[in-house]
Amino acid sequence: MPADLSVSLWRGAKDGRYETYSVPRRESQTVLDVVTFVQRHIDPTLSYRFACRVGVCGSCAMTVNGKPRWTCRTHVSKVAGSGRLEIGPLENLTVIKDLATDMEPFFEKWQQAQGVFAPSRTRYDAIEQIRPDSPARRAADAAIECINCGVCYAACDTVRWNNDYLGPAALTRAWTLVNDERDASNTARLQAVSAAGGCHACHSHQSCQELCPQTLNPTASIAGLKRRTAAAYLKGEIKI
């Protein structure tokens, strides 16, 4: 194991550049540890985003040696065999400063995809019984562990080409709710993901499922939405 890592970090906004730092190599070191070392010991003006450090909050995603990754759970030994790291902000989002991107479009698209649960009962009604082994619940469970990290959004070629595309995370969220038997807003949701920029824009490149840190498969969720919306369209339940 080399004594030091050569770490290039993106500095500045859109017109910034990579600057290289030397960071001590340690056992069980994560990429977030490396960024934090630079901020605490070399340059306190370095901007980046993190919170939980244990792979739950989804706020620390960055581009590491060319691929979007959750940095708190990415070990240096896994991605920097040569002793070199290049860490930049997430792709497909506007850089605010250094490693922090503006996540607003990402979350706005969750709203556009109707990614909000619409209850079909009130607090005064009995709790609906959902069988955990029902096909719909299984489909919902398969996609429900998304932590909103934006890795899939940054990895997606279609997002890169098409500003209007809702992206894998928002569509996966929509698919989860479409399969939630308690939700009361599925027609509006299917309508929302059927417009231009919706699920039918996906080319099934599968970069999202390859890089999702939660090992979800957004491509499969989007394929499910394509089938469900096509059926709803042919039945006249949704209009374009």
Added chain:
Amino acid sequence: MNVRLYVWQRATAALMAPLVLVHIAVIFYATRHGMSAADILSRTSGSAAWAAFYGLFVAAVSVHASIGVRNILSEWSPLKDRGSGALAIAFGLLLAVLGARAIFAVVLS
């Protein structure tokens, strides 16, 4: 692409799959039997069945290909959806006219 274009593109793809197989089989049959252009025209002239077969084929190709071209233009060119749609419709009409011309030539000649 919205759900309407998606359904049209998938439906025309499903329609074309067997038509392509028959088309390829016809090509193999014609070449393996050493048929001349005159032989082929003698069988296709006045044939309502071949006119219907290739008429359907041309219609499906025109719709399918123009939707694909629309997607490529809207993703890879500076054109917005409206401009891409107009060019794609023009491309689809061109395919339909060229295809119809070919059908007329082999069925009505």
